[in-house]
Amino acid sequence: xxxxxxxxxMAVIGIIFFSIILWFxxxxxxxPSDKIMVIYGRxxxxxxxxxxxxxxxxxxxxFIVPVIQAYEFLDLTPLSxxxxxxxxxxxxxxxxxxxxxxxxxxxxxxxxxxxxAERLLGLQLPEIQxxxxxxxxxxxxxxxxxxxxEEINTDRDKFLEAVSRNVEVELKKIGLRLINxxxxxxxxxxxxxxxxxxxxxxxxxxxAKKSVAEKERxxxxxxxxxxxxxxxxxxxxxxxxxxxxxxxxxxIAMSNAALREKEAEALRIATSAEKIQAAKALEDAYAAxxxxxxxRSAREKATLEADVIVQTEIQKRQIExxxxxxxxxxxxKAQGEADAIYARMAAEAKGMEEILRKQAAGFAEIVKSxxxxxxxxxxxxxxxxxxxxxxxxxxxxxxxxxxxxxxWDNGGAGDNGKTSTANFLSGLMKSxxxxxxVFALSGLxxxxxxxxxxxxxxxxxxxxxxxxxxxxxGETDENGDI
Numbered sequence: 239x240x241x242x243x244x245x246x247x248m249a250v251i252g253i254i255f256f257s258i259i260l261w262f263x264x265x266x267x268x269x270p271s272d273k274i275m276v277i278y279g280r281x282x283x284x285x286x287x288x289x290x291x292x293x294x295x296x297x298x299x300x301f302i303v304p305v306i307q308a309y310e311f312l313d314l315t316p317l318s319x320x321x322x323x324x325x326x327x328x329x330x331x332x333x334x335x336x337x338x339x340x341x342x343x344x345x346x347x348x349x350x351x352x353x354x355a356e357r358l359l360g361l362q363l364p365e366i367q368x369x370x371x372x373x374x375x376x377x378x379x380x381x382x383x384x385x386x387x388e389e390i391n392t393d394r395d396k397f398l399e400a401v402s403r404n405v406e407v408e409l410k411k412i413g414l415r416l417i418n419x420x421x422x423x424x425x426x427x428x429x430x431x432x433x434x435x436x437x438x439x440x441x442x443x444x445x446a447k448k449s450v451a452e453k454e455r456x457x458x459x460x461x462x463x464x465x466x467x468x469x470x471x472x473x474x475x476x477x478x479x480x481x482x483x484x485x486x487x488x489x490i491a492m493s494n495a496a497l498r499e500k501e502a503e504a505l506r507i508a509t510s511a512e513k514i515q516a517a518k519a520l521e522d523a524y525a526a527x528x529x530x531x532x533x534r535s536a537r538e539k540a541t542l543e544a545d546v547i548v549q550t551e552i553q554k555r556q557i558e559x560x561x562x563x564x565x566x567x568x569x570x571k572a573q574g575e576a577d578a579i580y581a582r583m584a585a586e587a588k589g590m591e592e593i594l595r596k597q598a599a600g601f602a603e604i605v606k607s608x609x610x611x612x613x614x615x616x617x618x619x620x621x622x623x624x625x626x627x628x629x630x631x632x633x634x635x636x637x638x639x640x641x642x643x644x645x646w647d648n649g650g651a652g653d654n655g656k657t658s659t660a661n662f663l664s665g666l667m668k669s670x671x672x673x674x675x676v677f678a679l680s681g682l683x684x685x686x687x688x689x690x691x692x693x694x695x696x697x698x699x700x701x702x703x704x705x706x707x708x709x710x711x712g713e714t715d716e717n718g719d720i
Contacts, residue, residue: 268299272314274344275300276355279307292359294351312354316343316417317367321374326382330527331537334387334426336378338419340405342370345415354413370414377405391424443559444516448509455502462498466491515558519551 269275274296280303281293293300302309323336344354358366381400382390390397398419406416469491473484526547601615608614 265302265304266299267302267309269295269297269311271297274312274314274346274351274354275309276312276359277302277307277309278355278359279303281307292352292355294348294355296346296351310359312344312358313363314344314346315363316341317363317370319367319371319374321371321378323375323378323382326379328382328387328390329384330386330531331534332387332426332541334382334390334424336382336390336424337422338378339422340370340374340416341418341420342409342414343417344413345410347415350410350413350415352413353411357412358414366414369412370409373408373412374405377401377408380404387426394421397421444512448512451505451509455505459498459502462494466495519555522547522551 267275274294277293277295277300278291281290284290300309319340319342321336321338321340323338325333326336327333344358345351361369378401381397381404385397385400398421401419402416405419409416469487473480473487477484526543529543601619604618605612605615608618
């Protein structure tokens with residue numbers, strides 16, 4: 239019986255000891271990496287002797303003393319807060335919309351963790367998000383009120399730095415830290431930012447056009463110089479044989495160089511004019527900004543004036559761009575027409591050169607066929623064309639229409655021993671060039687079997703009729719003339 243009681247007592251003591259150990263281990267709490275464990279109650283004192291409100295642990299573990307201590311966790315999950323700020327007043331009294339998204343989370347810095355334990359413990363994530371959103375709204379309006387629209391729109395780094403600095407300072411007061419700021423498209427109710435963007439785009443386009451024009455100019459000048467050097471070197475090599483051609487080529491090269499120089503000068507003037515216009519546009523923008531500053535008390539009036547000025551600048555820039563496009567179109571059309579004329583003239587010159595070359599080759603063959611005698615070859619060419627010449631002679635008198643000719647002759651002889659009728663008929667026949675004269679003009683002579691020209695002709699005495707009436711059938715006009 240005594241042994242049984244001892245065994246029972248030992249078992250009870252063992253169970254109690256084991257339970258105490260389990261209870262002790264259950265009070266030893268480990269903190270996950272994505273949370274902060276806040277131990278509150280009696281947690282010690284600060285350096286100045288005041289009681290501490292809580293003890294924060296990030297990572298690791300701690301023993302929670304029962305009765306006098308308790309614990310809770312703060313979630314480190316980042317919070318994405320959309321902040322759609324509208325009608326924020328800038329330093330220029332122009333209202334702008336700044337849609338953005340902030341990412342915040344509970345900080346793990348020791349001093350900031352203490353603030354989170356004191357101000358955020360027990361709050362749910364949506365409640366913490368609304369609290370941070372109110373703080374961000376206020377700081378954003380404060381920052382925008384101290385900056386110009388140009389600084390906000392163009393110098394985003396400066397704007398984000400100011401937002402991060404001011405917002406994070408306020409968030410740390412409640413135990414939060416700023417993780418990221420993402421700004422989307424900034425806009426204003428008057429269209430001022432859109433006008434600035436168009437001005438920047440126009441400036442970028444003009445700069446690009448200027449760079450392209452300068453590169454084309456350099457390439458054209460280099461090409462002209464290279465061609466000039468090539469022509470000068472070739473001209474020097476052939477100076478003794480083609481001195482005149484060398485002079486002509488030198489003049490052409492100098493003329494081309496002068497033309498390139500004029501084109502470069504024109505391009506420089508155009509570029510200067512564009513820069514002057516850009517500077518004038520910038521000066522107008524500064525003048526508008528100055529007027530807006532002076533009329534800050536009359537915000538609506540200044541907004542209307544800014545709208546008018548911006549619209550005018552947009553129309554002015556549009557007109558300039560249209561004029562530049564039209565000028566470029568005219569220049570390209572003129573260039574295309576010049577290239578077409580050059581190509582046509584080059585083709586005609588090449589065709590003429592080929593014709594002359596073929597004719598020269600044919601004449602060389604004729605000379606070769608004539609045994610190398612150029613004079614004989616020329617006579618062969620003319621003999622080939624005699625048939626055509628005779629046709630032309632026949633055509634000259636073929637269409638002469640003679641109706642009737644009445645000749646009254648007294649039968650007497652003239653100075654040459656011939657009657658009037660004989661003289662008339664002889665003159666009519668002589669109006670047609672004789673075949674022998676045609677051959678003589680061509681440097682040829684008739685063959686002997688066709689006969690020879692008599693040195694002198696004997697005029698036989700003709701009978702002397704009193705009246706010779708000859709009729710030639712033909713046509714006359716209405717007045718009776720031939």
